[in-house]
Amino acid sequence: MKKKILIVEDDSLISTIFRMFLKELGYDLLGIVEDGKEAIRLCEKLGPDIILMDVHLGGELDGIQTTELIKSKFDIPVIFLSSDTEESTIQRVINTHSYGYLVKPIDKKELGISIELAFYKHQFDLDQKMREKRFRNFITDSPEAIVLVNEGGHIEYLNCLGLKLFKTAYIEDLMGLPLLSFVGDDYQNEFRDKLERSVEMGKGIDYTHIKFKTIHGDHIDVGLTGAHIEFNGKNNLQLIIRDVTQEFAYREMLAEKADIINHFHDGVVTFDLNGMVKSWNKGCERIFGIEEKEMVGKPYSDLSLSGREKSFTEDILIPTEKDNNYEIELSFEIDGKETLLRLYSSMLRNDAGIDKGIVCYVREV
Structure with missing residues (x-):
């Protein structure tokens, strides 16, 4: 299809002269107008692919204002x-982000090359804008806080959850700041080194934990x-960022x-549920005379019960499934002596039950 x-x-x-050039180059000339207002009217009516614009038009609008x-x-x-x-004119043209500037007199070949370059550059720009629009929509709809940082380490963009993370509703509070x-x-x-290595090597940043400050100075993990x-x-x-403050507080509580x-x-x-020891406190070390490192990962059957076969399923699992506060007394052989211990057992369940x-809980009788 001919370009209009x-x-x-x-x-x-x-x-x-331009009319003749365009015909010889195989383009479709929509029209020739002499002032800016008429150019705007025809753009709305005819939708040209390219506009050849004189800088110094007569009338209310010059070519740069019209553009x-x-x-x-x-x-x-x-x-x-x-x-x-003139430098002042060129600077005004640059500010319009135009697709070319041809100095008169212009030959036919130069005109044709400029039109083709402008058309395909504009198509590329449209594709780029569409990709960025889809990406912005992706960022906006993301369930995680997303912050974009340029190669200088300054904030370029962030989504609504990113604003919420920093405790502000205004992107202007953060844009352009390091x-x-x-x-x-x-x-x-530590984080400066990660950013610099990421830029230098062109690689991402693996999961890392740091403390951020909100715009109010509050610290969050x-x-x-x-x-x-x-x-x-x-x-x-x-950067995909998740607030883990509560998670870390919960971990600290569990650690305590x-x-x-x-x-x-x-x-x-x-x-x-297979009877393998997952944890073993110092009280167990004292009672059984076995250190934690020797028992964790070992089966219940490694404990020496006196006078019978040892079965985790029969002794502990089945009774505890029936009664979540199960209590039993069992005899263990400890240091060559038979020792009676009372065990109180309960099921451990996750959030889904x-x-x-x-x-x-083990106590000497």
Whole structure:
């Protein structure tokens, strides 16, 4: 299909020459207009593929002003035509992000090459905008906080969950600021090294835990990963960030509880459903005379029960499944002596209520 061209030129001699050139080059000339307002009207009516625009048009709008309006309304590529090479004019043209600037007089071959380059560059730009639009939609709809950081380490973009992470509703509070300014002091050097290595080697960032600061200075624990992407035509590091503050607080609480349990005078032992020892506190070490490293990963049957075969299923599992607060007295051979122990057992279940193991509280009788 022939590319459709609109000429905006108030010099009839030059426009006649361009008409001849375009016909010989095989383009479809939609029309020739002499002022900016008429050019805008024809853009809306005819939808040209390329506009050849004289810089110094007569009338209310010059060529540069007309181009700015056309770009904002229709996004049609414009090639400027002028004999003006003044720096001030060139700078105004640059600011319009036009697709070419041809200095008069212009030959046919140069015109044809410029039209083809402008057309395909514009198609590439449209594809790029579509990809970025889809990517923005992906970021916006993501269930995770996403922050884009440029190669200088400054924030380029972030989604709504990213704003929520930093405790603000306004993207302007964060755009352009160095990400390191929101990293906790104790993590600054480590994270700076990760960012610099990522940029230098072109690789992402493996999962890492650091502390972030919100815009109010509050500290939060986060886990993040990073991957390089192209955004706004530039290389950026996409960080997927998750607030793990509650998770870390829960882990610390569990660690404190585990430490307390580990130092109980009485024994506390956990088994998986196959009877393998998963944990063994210091109380068990005292009662059985066996260290934790010797028992974890070993079966219940390794414990010496007096006078009979040892069966985790019969002794512990089945009774505890029937009664979640099961109590039993068993005789164990400890240091060559028969020792009577009382075991209190309960099921260990996950959040979905599925049995994962058994915990036994062990006390000497």
